[in-house]
Amino acid sequence: MLQLKNVDGHYGSFKALNNINMTVDTGGLVVLLGANGAGKSTLFNTISGLIKPTAGSVEFEDKILNGMRPSEVVNSGVVQCAEGRQLFPQMSVHDNLMLGAYVHRRDKEGNRKRLNEVLELFPILEEKSHQPAGSLSGGQQQMVAIGRAMMSRPRLLMLDEPSLGLAPLVVKQMFQTIQQINSLGTTVLLAEQNAFAALKIATYAYVMENGQLVMDGDSKAMLGNEEVRKAYIGA
Numbered sequence: 001m002l003q004l005k006n007v008d009g010h011y012g013s014f015k016a017l018n019n020i021n022m023t024v025d026t027g028g029l030v031v032l033l034g035a036n037g038a039g040k041s042t043l044f045n046t047i048s049g050l051i052k053p054t055a056g057s058v059e060f061e062d063k064i065l066n067g068m069r070p071s072e073v074v075n076s077g078v079v080q081c082a083e084g085r086q087l088f089p090q091m092s093v094h095d096n097l098m099l100g101a102y103v104h105r106r107d108k109e110g111n112r113k114r115l116n117e118v119l120e121l122f123p124i125l126e127e128k129s130h131q132p133a134g135s136l137s138g139g140q141q142q143m144v145a146i147g148r149a150m151m152s153r154p155r156l157l158m159l160d161e162p163s164l165g166l167a168p169l170v171v172k173q174m175f176q177t178i179q180q181i182n183s184l185g186t187t188v189l190l191a192e193q194n195a196f197a198a199l200k201i202a203t204y205a206y207v208m209e210n211g212q213l214v215m216d217g218d219s220k221a222m223l224g225n226e227e228v229r230k231a232y233i234g235a
């Protein structure tokens with residue numbers, strides 16, 4: 001479904017991505033692990049067209065994404081939910097969600113149907129529909145951010161650190177919902193520092209260090225891998 005071949009990325013002369021080769025299969029829930037500054041967000045932004053790779057190719061289904069504008073990448077079915085939520089705090093929850101539907105603005109009926117599906121995933125957002133997004137708790141705001149991405153009807157949803165700054169119980173619910181989104185048919189690529197929780201729901205995992213993918217494998221095997229446990233899980 002998604003394939004990165006020999007991708008490099010630079011900020012000026014600094015090489016932030018070094019020869020990335022990565023595959024995400026249709027239906028998978030793939031996790032990208034890595035410490036702060038490893039390059040996860042840079043990789044996501046490269047896939048979504050915000051950053052141009054300096055070498056290599058990004059392919060999705062039968063399309064070459066590199067060189068496309070971010071809006072074209074979204075139209076192709078790849079949607080990113082960026083780190084830090086980036087909501088419009090003064091706008092209502094409903095209006096924030098509907099921003100994600102912009103790419104399908106001519107299909108009003110489809111958007112209504114999709115909105116209902118999103119509200120089924122996040123019932124609390126229906127209750128809060130007319131409140132300003134900025135008045136919601138951190139966990140609820142993260143739901144709005146994911147819901148907005150889902151309104152774009154991704155076939156591949158990229159989630160950048162959705163658990164960041166959330167309380168443990170909220171994190172647990174968040175991971176359950178991500179698994180649910182995946183089981184309902186959306187392929188997911190998830191960047192996380194919360195390695196244990198992410199590996200538990202994932203099908204496959206990559207580990208990133210200093211702009212390179214240094215390890216990959218079945219997520220259950222990764223959970224049992226001594227090196228991964230020491231570096232990313234502790235205990």
Ligand SMILES: Nc1ncnc2c1ncn2[C@@H]1O[C@H](COP(=O)(O)OP(=O)(O)OP(=O)(O)O)[C@@H](O)[C@H]1O
Binds near residue numbers: 014016034037083
């Ligand atoms: N706009 C930028 N200009 C220059 N260097 C940058 C820029 N953005 C990121 N970097 C550098 O690129 C490297 C990768 O950063 P990136 O944000 O992709 O890492 P990350 O794994 O997503 O970490 P985090 O979880 O902190 O976001 C880091 O060394 C970072 O300092």
